[in-house]
Amino acid sequence: MGISQTVKRAAAGVAAAGMLTAATLAVTTGPAAAAMGKGRVQICAQGNYAAYLSFEGSRYSTSVLAVPGACVKTDIPTSTYQIGVNGVYNSGASFRMGAFVASSSDDPGWKVYTKGTTAAWWWYADRN
Structure with missing residues (x-):
């Protein structure tokens, strides 16, 4: 050869x-479509405003703030029975968008998406 x-x-x-x-x-x-692990939640602020979650029933009050265009993952604290979805105006004041039933034992976890503007907002949660 x-x-x-x-x-x-x-x-x-x-x-x-x-x-x-x-x-x-x-x-x-x-795409970032992987399932959330047990007891995890992700907030994605896809509107023109920041958003955060509040954990009702637990000793922890809120999650980390997701700025517009970003997603933040966190653990669902023990004793949580409901998760509140909140938006933040440019002034810094917050507004309640709604809530859904969830707990730290949920498997798979949750993905929450906030959309629109502060004048015409909407959101949804996906068990993923």
């Missing part, structure tokens, strides 16, 4: 390995 045959085979091997790597990445990467 000459040098040119060896180079051709090596190049074919490298190309095949590269295609397998690209295929593996295409299969293993995807």
Whole structure:
């Protein structure tokens, strides 16, 4: 076997390995749609205002603030029986959007999305 045959085979091997790597990445990467783990919740502020969650029934009062365009994950505190969804005006004052029944034993956890503007807001929670 000459040098040119060896180079051709090596190049074919490298190309095949590269295609397998690209295929593996295409299969293993995807949108951030992974399920939340047991007792976890995520708030995504997709409107033009910040949002946060309040944990009712627990000794903890609120979650971390999600700024517009961001998502924040946290654990649902023990003794929580309901999660409140809250928005924040630009002035810093907050407003109650609603609530849903949830607990730290929920498996899978929850994803909460706030949308719209402070004048025309809406939200939904997805057990994911």
